[in-house]
Amino acid sequence: ERGQIKPGDLLLTEAIGGGLAWGSVILRW
Structure with missing residues (x-):
């Protein structure tokens, strides 16, 4: 779901x- x-x-x-700023984050909930 x-x-x-x-x-x-x-x-x-x-x-x-x-298109200029890029971010990524991985979260363990």
Whole structure:
């Protein structure tokens, strides 16, 4: 199910801004 985060899930989020700034972070919930 989307939008549901359960304990132990591994989250990968990426952000791209203006094609110039790029960031990525991996979170252990």
